[in-house]
Amino acid sequence: MQQTSLIAYKEIEENLTLGKMQIKVLQILRTSDKTNKQIKTILNCEINSITGRTNELVKAGLVEKKGSVIQENGHRAFLWGVVSSTSPTYEAMENHLLAYDVMKEVRKWNITQ
Numbered sequence: 845m846q847q848t849s850l851i852a853y854k855e856i857e858e859n860l861t862l863g864k865m866q867i868k869v870l871q872i873l874r875t876s877d878k879t880n881k882q883i884k885t886i887l888n889c890e891i892n893s894i895t896g897r898t899n900e901l902v903k904a905g906l907v908e909k910k911g912s913v914i915q916e917n918g919h920r921a922f923l924w925g926v927v928s929s930t931s932p933t934y935e936a937m938e939n940h941l942l943a944y945d946v947m948k949e950v951r952k953w954n955i956t957q
Contacts, residue, residue: 862904863897865889865897866897866901867941868887869883869887869894869897869898869901869907870901870906870907870937870941871941872886872887873907873924873925873926874926874941876925877910877911877923877924877925878923878924879915879921879922879923879924880894880895880898880922880924881915881921883898883924898924902924904933905927905931905933906927906936906937907924907925907926907927908924908925908926908927909922909923909924910922910923910924910925911923
């Protein structure tokens with residue numbers, strides 16, 4: 845890995861804080877590329893909740909455009925997906941999602957004890 849990639853990774857890892865909705869969107873996109881409308885349907889929420897989170901994740905370098913599709917209404921929509929595993933931000937994203945999953949399990953365990 846190049847020195848510039850390591851520096852970028854460390855900066856992202858140190859400054860990365862994601863909200864619950866951003867994490868939910870990332871978890872969906874980790875499985876396959878989706879449009880904002882498809883994500884909205886999966887999460888059963890308003891489209892503006894998704895478009896805002898998608899834009900934030902793009903700015904954070906965690907999500908990128910993967911293509912586009914024609915929707916039922918005839919309009920073109922972007923397909924979003926997580927960044928390539930070769931991206932310096934990919935490992936930071938995976939670590940953050942793993943930490944979130946662990947915290948969910950710890951909370952469940954504490955509730956049942």
